[in-house]
Amino acid sequence: MYEDKNIVERTLSGEKEAFELIVQKYENPMFNYIGRMVGNRELALELTQEVFLKSYASLHSYQAKYKFSTWLFKIASNLIIDYWRKKKIPTLSLDQQDTRGYQRVPLQISDKEPSIIKKFELSELRERIEKILEEIPPSLREMFVWRHINELSYDEIAEIKGMPVGTVKNRVFQAKEIILQILEEKS
Amino acid sequence: MSCLSVEQIYMYLERQLSASENKIIEKHVASCLRCQKVLEERKLLLQAVGNLPSWQVPSNFSQQVMENISPVKVSLSSWLSALAGGFLTFIVAFTIYILATGQNMASLFISLQQTLWEQIKNSSLVFIKFFKVISAILSTVRQLLESLFNGLLHLLTVIKPEVQILIIVTFILLSFLFIYGMRRKFLFGEK
Numbered sequence: 001m002y003e004d005k006n007i008v009e010r011t012l013s014g015e016k017e018a019f020e021l022i023v024q025k026y027e028n029p030m031f032n033y034i035g036r037m038v039g040n041r042e043l044a045l046e047l048t049q050e051v052f053l054k055s056y057a058s059l060h061s062y063q064a065k066y067k068f069s070t071w072l073f074k075i076a077s078n079l080i081i082d083y084w085r086k087k088k089i090p091t092l093s094l095d096q097q098d099t100r101g102y103q104r105v106p107l108q109i110s111d112k113e114p115s116i117i118k119k120f121e122l123s124e125l126r127e128r129i130e131k132i133l134e135e136i137p138p139s140l141r142e143m144f145v146w147r148h149i150n151e152l153s154y155d156e157i158a159e160i161k162g163m164p165v166g167t168v169k170n171r172v173f174q175a176k177e178i179i180l181q182i183l184e185e186k187s
Numbered sequence: 188m189s190c191l192s193v194e195q196i197y198m199y200l201e202r203q204l205s206a207s208e209n210k211i212i213e214k215h216v217a218s219c220l221r222c223q224k225v226l227e228e229r230k231l232l233l234q235a236v237g238n239l240p241s242w243q244v245p246s247n248f249s250q251q252v253m254e255n256i257s258p259v260k261v262s263l264s265s266w267l268s269a270l271a272g273g274f275l276t277f278i279v280a281f282t283i284y285i286l287a288t289g290q291n292m293a294s295l296f297i298s299l300q301q302t303l304w305e306q307i308k309n310s311s312l313v314f315i316k317f318f319k320v321i322s323a324i325l326s327t328v329r330q331l332l333e334s335l336f337n338g339l340l341h342l343l344t345v346i347k348p349e350v351q352i353l354i355i356v357t358f359i360l361l362s363f364l365f366i367y368g369m370r371r372k373f374l375f376g377e378k
Contacts, residue, residue: 016256023249028241035242045244052252125235148236154203173197176232 004068012059019059023052026072029150033073036145037080039134047083051076067156074160077142119187132182136175143168144175191215191222196229272365279358282339286355292336296329 004025010018030051035044055062055075062071120128133141146152146160154172158165191199191212198204199212216222245251285292300322307318343351 017253019256020249020253023252027244027248027252031244032242041242044242045248048244049248049252049255053255056256122235122238125231126239129235130239144236148233149239169198169203170194173194176197176229176236177193179236180228180232 005064008059008062019056030076032149033145034076036133047079051079070156070160129179132179135182136178140171140175143171147172196226200230200233269369272369276362279362293333300325
């Protein structure tokens with residue numbers, strides 16, 4: 001497997017075809033992330049393509065001291081925000097906490113602890129979680145997807161968003177608690 | 188020890204804690220049924236979210252992306268920088284040529300202009316006015332270059348020959364470096 005930085009160098013030196021290796025490596029992780037953020041397969045495909053076109057056009061601005069994947073996800077995150085703004089979709093910025101719907105959940109053990117998980121088969125649980133994802137505030141959903149679907153580390157997510165690692169962890173934990181809360185409400 | 192927070196439990200399950208912190212958690216959970224239940228619940232949740240169905244792009248996706256990739260537009264400032272680099276290189280090369288051949292720059296320009304004028308006279312009358320303008324521009328440029336050359340000659344009498352060589356070499360090196368830097372911009376995006 002070629003190193004990302006090596007492929008970037010080759011592309012920048014005029015070997016355009018080398019960039020296809022980057023596309024092949026990141027097309028599915030990117031599609032999974034964007035798909036979960038916009039909830040529509042066709043739109044997600046379109047935006048995923050746009051991420052690669054944008055990254056190719058600004059490849060010269062990529063700094064090798066950063067991981068290529070985090071740079072790519074940063075482009076994708078900004079693209080989604082731009083898309084929502086252009087379409088005037090009434091949704092919050094990914095950097096803002098949602099003040100409607102599911103509020104911040106306390107990360108303390110409550111007296112009414114959910115006991116939902118054991119009621120479902122694992123496959124059914126996955127199906128339910130997939131649907132519930134759409135209800136999670138975007139600012140939390142984005143980090144949840146990066147962490148548990150794209151399997152990025154907390155440090156990488158913090159680098160993408162330019163946030164403290166503690167804030168990132170807190171948001172991912174909250175996303176999971178909201179999933180449990182919704183599972184309980186809908187069971 | 189009081190009960191664990193959900194945050195501590197997630198940190199433990201995701202292996203975000205140190206070995207000593209893990210031991211504290213394990214010791215507490217072993218003796219607390221409530222925390223055991225909370226931990227078990229989150230453990231199952233993590234198992235489920237860790238294996239959510241993967242979305243797959245169509246098999247020809249990367250080809251489609253590559254077909255839509257267009258050469259990168261070079262910004263105006265880059266073009267101006269490249270032009271400046273080219274002009275600088277021309278000036279340096281021309282100066283070296285004049286110094287090496289010992290030709291009089293003014294006579295070179297005059298002869299060039301005369302040759303050009305002869306060619307123009309032989310060509311169609313329709314273009315005469317246009318070429319007169321060109322001639323006027325050339326004349327102005329000639330005067331400018333003559334002034335520059337005279338200034339340079341004056342400098343040459345003042346500066347020692349070793350320093351002159353050093354300046355010329357530095358100019359050439361800088362020009363090469365500049366052009367090399369620009370090369371990336373122009374090669375990038377070519378098929």
